[in-house]
Amino acid sequence: MTGSASELARRLGDHAEAVCREYLSNGHRSGNHWIVGDVRNTRGRSMHVRLTANAKGPAGRWVDEASAEFGDLLDVIRESCGLVDFRDVADEARRFLAMPRPQPRTSGAQRQPAAARGSPDAARRLFAISQPIAGTLGERYLAGRGILLPTHERVLRFHPGCYYRDLLTGETQTLPALIAAVTDPDGRITGLQRTWLDPAGNGKAQLADPRRSLGHLLGNAIWLGLDPGAPVPVTAAGEGFETMASLRTVMPALTVAAATSANHLAGLTFPPGCRRLYIAADADAAGRHGIERLSQRAGDAGILALALRPQLGDFNDDLRHLGPTHLAAWLSDQLAPEDAGLFLPPDEQLGPAGG
The missing domain is CATH 3.40.1360.10 (Dna Topoisomerase Vi A Subunit; Chain: A, domain 2)
Structure with missing residues (x-):
């Protein structure tokens, strides 16, 4: 992993719960993990994102028990937004890190899921080019x-x-x-x-x-x-x-x-x-x-x-x-x-x- 990618992943890990609330909005916090269906923000329980660093590793690392996929929060941004080029992933990560940290919302709050912005549109964009x-x-x-x-x-x-x-x-x-x-x-x-x-x-x-x-x-x-x-x-x-x-x-x-x-x-x-x-x-x-x-x-x-x-x-x-x-x-x-x-x-x- 390049130094810039490592640094972005580390900084995202410092705000792991905020990242999850933004890009994995169909999930929820359970203890020290964020639980969601998969890295593409599907509803479910098979993917676990570590929210705080511990002996097993840094915050932001995740594993999907159903598919055996794993990765970091850069992967979350890439897949949930449907991005293709790493430059776009890095730009989106830097955009997020420059924003004020969002406050935790109550379960009744409504927001537009991040995946709705990205995946199908990104697929159409890649197909078109x-x-x-x-x-x-x-x-x-x-x-x-x-x-x-x-x-x-x-x-x-x-x-x-x-x-x-x-x-x-x-x-x-x-x-x-x-x-x-x-x-x-x-x-x-x-x-x-x-x-x-x-x-x-x-x-x-x-x-x-x-x-x-x-x-x-x-x-x-x-x-x-x-x-x-x-x-x-x-x-x-x-x-x-x-x-x-x-x-x-x-x-x-x-x-x-x-x-x-x-x-x-x-x-x-x-x-x-x-x-x-x-x-x-x-x-x-x-x-x-x-x-x-x-x-x-x-x-x-x-x-x-x-x-x-x-x-x-x-x-x-x-x-x-x-x-x-x-x-x-x-x-x-x-x-x-x-x-x-x-x-x-x-x-x-x-x-x-x-x-």
Whole structure:
């Protein structure tokens, strides 16, 4: 961590409770900690911010027991405000430190949550300054994963120098990144997912967490092939972007949604007119929970939910190692007959190959 960042973090720690009241307004004080849902100011109890220094460390350090994320108050400002560049984070921290310390408010006081100012707007800002994906390292990265999407896919962009901060060491750098917009079913951008890439073209960047999301994610998704406002009678949903982009590669007429996590998959908002929902299976426990919860919600809404299962680890593994023709054939027995006829190439409607 640079000296200036260390000094800012220390000064913010001197006013840890005031920082939390400003940027984590959906939380509350409990003893010597501030309790909130996560670093993006979601309501809940899984994130604990240390308000006073003790033997375990300085004030302002925090840990999210649900996600295992941790960091300092600069991370709180960055994530709750949806900031991208460290310069903007530092400017916001200095602005805050120059203000009079706010007095603790009673529980009945009302204020505009800090996250409402930042995350979706920051996502839209970053998406707007990113460039179309055609001809970029982002397009080459996807092609290297076997993913070929229409050039007019509106939710994908590329940023040649996207800010990244290591939550463990505090070190910062800029790297090229694939930018995928998270939208609601009406096409409004509510967040985004950044996938940092190796500048030499060797896949993802060598980072502890090369993929991060920001903004309002719950209920929303990275929608591929969505025509905002139009009925979507048949769709497919899953956790990972590359999983769902792989399905769309072999079924380009199918609208798909990548919810970015199992919890967000469980809470996905159904598109208008949805009658049948295919859910891309995930083998881990969290993935199974997301699938079961989404299936239950779909049933309650009168939507038929059907599972799609990969032959290998996931559908991108199938696409890369078995090829698009084999993947399409593998899917043909899992789709309703009318959907196989609508979404699969004619030669792939005969049943799975090599199954």
